[in-house]
Amino acid sequence: MRLRRHSLPEPRIQSKHTGMLQRFYNDVVLALGHGCGSSHLAGWRRCPPALTIICALTLGLSCKVHAQAAGNDADNANNTPAAPTCLPDGSGSLKARLSGAVQAELVWGNEGTECTGAVRPDGGIRVRFSHKDGVDGGRLVLLFGIAALREGQSAKALPVNVTVIREGLGEFYSTQGDNKCTLDEVRQEPLVGIPHRSRSYRIIARGFCTHPARAVRGNGVILLPRFDYVGRIDFDAEDKDETLEGGAMTAQGRMKQQ
Known part of the structure; x- marks a missing residue:
């Protein structure tokens, strides 16, 4: 063969x-x-x-x-995803003391902190900070709604609404109004170019609350006796996420009507 x-x-x-x-x-x-x-x-x-x-x-x-x-x-x-950062120059931060339903001394640096800011549909701006929550493995979110702040403006004694969200647990706490927290001082600095060409700003603010942020569901409260932060605002962007500050207030209003 x-x-x-x-x-x-x-x-x-x-x-x-x-x-x-x-x-x-x-x-x-x-x-x-x-x-x-x-x-x-x-x-x-x-x-x-x-x-x-x-x-x-x-x-x-x-x-x-x-x-x-x-x-x-x-x-x-x-090849794990890179950790989030707040500002390109590394200056982003948030410091706050929380008491009540959340007991924490927050010291968030630029690395690991997500920060955004945009124009609210009803006027003013909303600044958002989030960071990994070491308690339950979720994320802790702080929102600062400033109705009277305009683009590039610096101001003192400005009312601010504060909302705290525990994303891992689905908990919302809000001061629900502009008469419970105050910005001692706030200023804006352009991040790139001149204000007329680039509408992105670094926002530096410090303030305090005299009344707590109350739970949207339940009886819990969170008090922020002091806070200060360095974040960003993009005036070309519009914040339409109603599940955050606006959504929490709307849900609270529906509960009162029932």
């Missing part, structure tokens, strides 16, 4: 690794087989050393392919 070379089906190349095996088969396996008498089946029986070499090289190449694939998987696992 004659063994014809062209009767052996050649492997189909589907990737660079199978391509390597294809070239190995053509260049090495067939060459060794031909040198040992590949035209006769008995010729292969006369070359056990050659067959041993072929098996060893094939196994080694296969292991290398699997090792490379495992290395790529490890690299992908190490």
Whole structure:
């Protein structure tokens, strides 16, 4: 019985690794087989050393392919998302003392803190800070709604509404009005270019609350006797998320009507 070379089906190349095996088969396996008498089946029986070499090289190449694939998987696992940052220049921060339903002395730096600011649909601005909450693994959010602040304006003794949200637990606390918290001082600095060309600002503020933020559902309260922050405002953006400050106040109003 004659063994014809062209009767052996050649492997189909589907990737660079199978391509390597294809070239190995053509260049090495067939060459060794031909040198040992590949035209006769008995010729292969006369070359056990050659067959041993072929098996060893094939196994080694296969292991290398699997090792490379495992290395790529490890690299992908190490590509974790970068931690959030507040401001590009690293100046973002929030400090606040919370008492009541949440007992905490917040000292949030630029790294790990998300901060945004936008125009409210009903006028004024809303500044938002969020950070990982070490208590339940969720995020703690502080919102500052400033109805009387205009673009690029600095002011003193300005009313502010404060909302605290515990995202992991779905808890909302709000002062529900502009007469319970006050900004001692607030100022805005353009982040890029001049104000008429870039409407993004750094906002620096400090203030206090004389009344607590009350729970939208339940009887809990949170008091912020003092706070100060450095965040940002984008006057080209409009904050339409009613699930935050506005949503909390709306839900409270519906509960009172029932």
